[in-house]
Amino acid sequence: MKKEDNKKSIQDKLNTIKYNCDSKTHLKVEQKKCLKCREKTCTFICPANVYSTDEESGYTIVQYENCLECGACKIACPKDAIDWDYPDAGYGVIYKNS
Ligand code: SF4
Numbered sequence: 001m002k003k004e005d006n007k008k009s010i011q012d013k014l015n016t017i018k019y020n021c022d023s024k025t026h027l028k029v030e031q032k033k034c035l036k037c038r039e040k041t042c043t044f045i046c047p048a049n050v051y052s053t054d055e056e057s058g059y060t061i062v063q064y065e066n067c068l069e070c071g072a073c074k075i076a077c078p079k080d081a082i083d084w085d086y087p088d089a090g091y092g093v094i095y096k097n098s
């Protein structure tokens, strides 16, 4: 990593990541569990801001296109509400050395 990269915001760094987005999601949440969830851990543990809560409906919004495939949300969700899988072959985040 270059020295000047440390001065960039997280959003700027995320904007440098390349993806080949699939048209279908690889992350599904059980909305019934989300509606009863007070912690909303997914909304702050994800480094790519994939999860947010719709203020009106209370449903969890999942912007799977930004997923870095780290797996943290699946581990951290207190209700085991995330059906997590890798994107199909050829889709998802593109890491330089993969
Ligand atoms: S932490 Fe789990 S249960 Fe809670 S809102 Fe997020 S996905 Fe739903």
Ligand code: SF4
Pocket: 027, 045, 046, 047, 048, 049, 050, 066, 067, 068, 069, 070, 071, 072, 073, 074
């Ligand atoms: S796998 Fe990582 S980057 Fe993808 S949604 Fe979960 S926490 Fe966010």
